[in-house]
Amino acid sequence: MALAAVGAWLRDHARALRWLQWAVVLIYAFLLIVPACLPLPDDTARMVNNLTVLAQFVFWGVWWPFVLLSMLLFGRLWCGVLCPEGALSEWAAKRGRGWPIPRWMRWGGWPFVAFALTTIYGQLVSVYQYPKAALLVLGGSTVAAVIVGFFYTRGKRARCRHLCPVNGVFALLSKLAPMHYRVDEDAWRAAAKPGRLIPIQAVDCAPLQPLRHMKGGSGCHMCGRCSGHRDAIALSWRSPDEEVVQVAATEADVWQTLLIVYGLLGVAIGAFHWTMSPWFVALKQGLAEWLVERDWMWLLDTNAPWWLLTHYPEHNDVFSWLDGTVLIGYVLATALVLGSGLLLCLALSVRLAGRWQWQRLHHLAQGLIPLVLASACFSGCRPPR
Ligand code: SF4
Incomplete structure (x- = not known):
């Protein structure tokens, strides 16, 4: 019950979460853009006296390992609550053209291809060492997220679901999370019975999950917006092997x-x-x-x-x-x-x-x-x- 209340809290504080997302966007933009405009640090520079070294540490020493670890602990909470690219993509999609997701974007090989290409390109330009390279790789990915968001879907995260270079990695790791949004299909059906007085609100699920039949948490961004939907969805504990052993058997x-x-x-x-x-x-x-x-x-x-x-x-x-x-x-x-x-x-x-x-x-x-x-x-x- 306590965990379900956390999901409901996330749902009820969507506005506060949006402000949090914009705060992350600002910090991200600052740490990405400003170091790229500064001269490269010399060998004596340290985190405490050089912004470029500090930004490198934040991106590759804190952000990346802790985001990966958070996938194991909380599922894709980072994607739904903090990711600046997801937030910007969704923001652009609310103001854009609203085109349907094309077939080429639905191709199942993108998580593999995008990860491999980004990893190799990052090595070629030394993304971990030089701020201009980090701006190019991470900033380029962010610009792509905004462009895709602007053209495709109405307010959803098509790019996160299909083209994000780390979507596949996050989807795999989040399978081990000890929590997910569990769907009770009986309660779902019961909520649809005629005579129900309270109208059922549609859920704005940004990564376009099939809510009724959602089994695992690998595609869910843990935003909480569906918490309590039809009295059938709630954030719940599960065994860390549940998704790998049961859901992955068919998926x-x-x-x-x-x-x-x-x-x-x-x-x-x-x-x-x-x-x-x-x-x-x-x-x-x-x-x-x-x-x-x-x-x-x-x-x-x-x-x-x-x-x-x-x-x-x-x-x-x-x-x-x-x-x-x-x-x-x-x-x-x-x-x-x-x-x-x-x-x-x-x-x-x-x-x-x-x-x-x-x-x-x-x-x-x-x-x-x-x-x-x-x-x-x-x-x-x-x-x-
Ligand atoms: S299924 Fe969709 S709406 Fe529900 S928590 Fe996951 S991302 Fe949010």
């Missing part, structure tokens, strides 16, 4: 499996450890010698712009075209080797346990979600080069 799909094994346990790990990899260095040196022997020097040039490849000569941090190419190849090769190895192990386990079924493979892959948390944390940081 797990191929894109979630690919995101787990090739995305979060492949691309993210490759993107984390390439800076420390002796294989990466050996491969790059071998290729550089091979290019020099053939007099193909243009690949060794470091004339790419900062928004394509890292380019900060004043900090001796410049990528050549070869660096960028080898980085992409290395991350993809890591993803291929690790992901295929994991997939093979899962497939063997399914086969050894009985009759082969693709759905059982996808279901078993969900057992790797706790590992995904560690890997996702790694994907938000990078050891020094």
